[in-house]
Every structure is written in C-alpha cells, then in structure tokens.
Amino acid sequence: MTRKAFVIGHPIAHSRSPLIHGTWITQYGIDGSYEPFDVSPDDLPLFFERLKTGEFAGGNVTIPHKEAVFALCDTLDPLAETIGAANTLVRQPDGRVHGTNTDYLGFLGNLDANAQGWSEGLDTAIVLGAGGAARAILVALKARGISRVHVLNRTKATARRLAEAIDGPFHPGGLEYFTEIAGAAGLVVNTTSVGMHGTAFDTLDLSVLPKTATVTDLVYVPRRTPLLIEAEQQGLRTVDGLGMLLHQAVPGFTAWFGVEPEVSDTLRRRVEQTLEH
CATH class of the missing domain: 3.40.50.720 (NAD(P)-binding Rossmann-like Domain)
Structure with a gap:
C-alpha cells in the first residue's frame, strides 16, 4: 500500500522538503509519496482531519503553522512541549496525531x-x-x-x-x-x-x-x-x-516509511543546486 506524507505551510513553494524526501523515496525503492500543500491558517483544522482519517502517514509543518499545530496534536513529544512548536506529525494506528519537533x-x-x-x-x-x-x-x-x-x-x-x-x-x-x-x-x-x-x-x-x-x-x-x-x-x-534542514528530515521519514535515510553528499549537492547564491 502506498504510504503518503506531506509538508504544509503558507506559502509552501519555497520548501525543499519534497526534494529531500522524494530523493529518499526513490533511493530506497519505497512505495510512497511526499507532497507539498499550501494550507491557510483557517484550513489547518480541516487538513488535520484528513490526516486523522488515514489519508497520510504523517508530514512536516513549516511557517506559519509550527505553533498552531501544537494545539491540534493529540499527543506531544516532551521536547516539543518545551520548545512550544511541532514540525513533524505522525499518525498513530488509532488515528491520533503525535507531534514532535526535530529541529x-x-x-x-x-x-x-x-x-x-x-x-x-x-x-x-x-x-x-x-x-x-x-x-x-x-x-x-x-x-x-x-x-x-x-x-x-x-x-x-x-x-x-x-x-x-x-x-x-x-x-x-x-x-x-x-x-x-x-x-x-x-x-x-x-x-x-x-x-x-x-x-x-x-x-x-x-x-x-x-x-x-x-x-x-x-x-x-x-x-x-x-x-x-x-x-x-x-x-x-x-x-x-543546510545540514540542519537535511538532518531534521531524517526522524520523520523514518517514522512514516520505516527506513532511516542517509544524509549523503549527493543529496546535499542536489539541494544546493536549488538555492540562490
């Protein structure tokens, strides 16, 4: 069964997360997808309902939603509670959403x-x-x-x-x-x-x-x-x-797809090529 993950933000076009996770999905031959969604603050609760129904295994959260999703999660990692924001969501088997902060x-x-x-x-x-x-x-x-x-x-x-x-x-x-x-x-x-x-x-x-x-x-x-x-x-x-961006993506990918990916020089170069210098 295809496992789906996402990154949400508003705006979202700037995110390099689809490139990072897409590279890993291909590299490890995973039957999965990782898609960006531009979700406005007003639509965030509705998107959470989509996550709870099982449409997604989980996803990432970027600006401006890191603090807002904190209140919508059913459970939170203790460190995320201390930080006061969540950037990684994992749907549990019972439909509850667990929030962590991998920054x-x-x-x-x-x-x-x-x-x-x-x-x-x-x-x-x-x-x-x-x-x-x-x-x-x-x-x-x-x-x-x-x-x-x-x-x-x-x-x-x-x-x-x-x-x-x-x-x-x-x-x-x-x-x-x-x-x-x-x-x-x-x-x-x-x-x-x-x-x-x-x-x-x-x-x-x-x-x-x-x-x-x-x-x-x-x-x-x-x-x-x-x-x-x-x-x-x-x-x-x-x-x-840049390395922080790459390494913070590892725990989420592991949770959604069951494989701990490597932050390789090849991946880094691929992302570097998309950056403005």
Whole structure:
C-alpha cells in the first residue's frame, strides 16, 4: 500500500522538503509519496482531519503553522512541549496525531556530522536571537550538556523572557555583550534572519573568539552568510545551515516509511543546486 506524507505551510513553494524526501523515496525503492500543500491558517483544522482519517502517514509543518499545530496534536513529544512548536506529525494506528519537533535533532546532527567533536569540552556557547528558532537550539544545547549558554538579542527583554521560559543554564543579554563574553565561547549559533538578503551583524567582533571556536548559522540562503564568511576569514571552523534542514528530515521519514535515510553528499549537492547564491 502506498504510504503518503506531506509538508504544509503558507506559502509552501519555497520548501525543499519534497526534494529531500522524494530523493529518499526513490533511493530506497519505497512505495510512497511526499507532497507539498499550501494550507491557510483557517484550513489547518480541516487538513488535520484528513490526516486523522488515514489519508497520510504523517508530514512536516513549516511557517506559519509550527505553533498552531501544537494545539491540534493529540499527543506531544516532551521536547516539543518545551520548545512550544511541532514540525513533524505522525499518525498513530488509532488515528491520533503525535507531534514532535526535530529541529533540535537536525541542529545536533548537522554539527556532529560537519564539526566532529564540537561539544567535547565545550563549556560556553552563544546563541544569537531569541525567537522561535532559538528555543529549539537552547533545548539542543541543554540536552548536550553545555553548562553555560548566553542568549543575546537586540531586545534584552525578549532574551530574558526566553531564558526564563526554558529551565536551563541560560544567561540573557544584549548583542553588545558579545565582545565581553566571546573570549570564553566555543560555539556561536545565529538563529536570527540576519544573513538573508545580504544583511549582516554590525556589532560582532569575531576576532575575540578562541581560534578553536565553531560558528554556525541556521540561515542557508545564501549558504555562506556574511557571518560565516567573516568567521572563515578569522580562521574559525564554520558549519552552514543546510545540514540542519537535511538532518531534521531524517526522524520523520523514518517514522512514516520505516527506513532511516542517509544524509549523503549527493543529496546535499542536489539541494544546493536549488538555492540562490
């Protein structure tokens, strides 16, 4: 029987998920499909009913629905509850919908694959931004046992609210605090939209970081953001955001189709070819 999965968003044409999952379906010879659906916020409950009837094995969720589906799921992974959003849905045999958030797994998988040993001996990390994406990263760093994570944001109050919302070793502050703390940081993570459309941080001095530090950016269009380019010029190890997109797709595919897929160089190149440079 053909197993069907989906990605929903509004809009959805930009999503690379159909390319990723479609490649795996072909590679592993699976009798299945993965389709994008543009679902407006008003139509989201109706689409959930289609999922519950068994039309789909499950699917992915992207902007702007990650928080909305959280309330529609019948059960939730504890980490998804902490993050406050779900990006992966799995229909259970009894028709109930289970929601998970695989962004933190994608983040960790990307660093583990492309910056091996990054967390060994890592005591201090800096997370730039305090929006929805930052929540998943904080959960990931806490799970990996990082003992001190600075959450820096243009608006200090927003960083403070995020740090208070998630129990952990999180220390909020403004972006201007970067220079003071960067000397002890082994990891810098950009979770903001800075880097898109040629934008760049104008207050970060990456030269203060230890030469052993790793800098990673969740932005993957362009793949080499101004932050990563500057980090490379400083001789720092860098990891782009595309790998997170690829690795976060693995758990969902495994749940829907029963095969754990590989994030290969071939798949990465296929997706890279579709990105704007």
